[in-house]
Amino acid sequence: RWQSGDYKGLASSQADMEFLQDIEGADDLPAEARRSHVEGGAKKWRQEAVARDNANMKAEMDHDAKLRCGLHTAAGFKKALIVRFGSLYTAWREALDPEGNGKLGFGGFSQALQHLGFHGNIKGLWAELDSGGSGLLVFADLDANTDAMVKDLKSKFVAEYGNILLGWLKGLDTKSTGMVNEQQFLKVCSKLGFEGDAQ
Helix, strand or coil: CCCCCCCCCCCCCHHHHHHHHCCCCHHHCCHHHHCCCCCCHHHHHHHHHHHHHHHHHHHHHHHHHHHHCCCCCHHHHHHHHHHHHCCHHHHHHHHHCCCCCCCECHHHHHHHHHHHCCCCCHHHHHHHHCCCCCCCECHHHHCHHHHHHHHHHHHHHHHHHCCHHHHHHHHHCCCCCCCCCHHHHHHHHHHHCCCCCCC
16 A cells, blocks of 8 residues: 555555554554545545646646746846846846847847747747837847946947047056946046946
């Protein structure tokens, strides 16, 4: 019975009980383990086993659904990108548009999502993000507000220094260290008259 999983004794026969009575300590068994054959027990046992399996499968599916929760909508996808990369801008630059083309077609989008481990409805997500139907995604489709701030900051660097590279060399990285700290960055943004959220 323990090997078959028939813990309730539904499929057990009287012969099993005779066998159990010969085992030392069988008197210590729970009452349901000492129960004799039940009419229709095998059918009832199968029904209980199927119900238990269905309940376990439903619990696993519910658990998996919670893990996938939201990835099938644009808002959920954006939230997942923020959790994984820290910001949508970082996600765009590192995962979606690593070549820096500034735009992304459906093929590149599908490939990027597969690299990220996304296995949902890619076409549906694409349609939701490319609401204008242009056939291309740009960063503004993910985060229009941040896109506007980045474009504004770039235009201020170009107006002040001529181009972004000179802005980096003459404005941000004046000591040629190859990096800039937050304080320096905020100071230069303020000097340029940038009014967006520089942090």
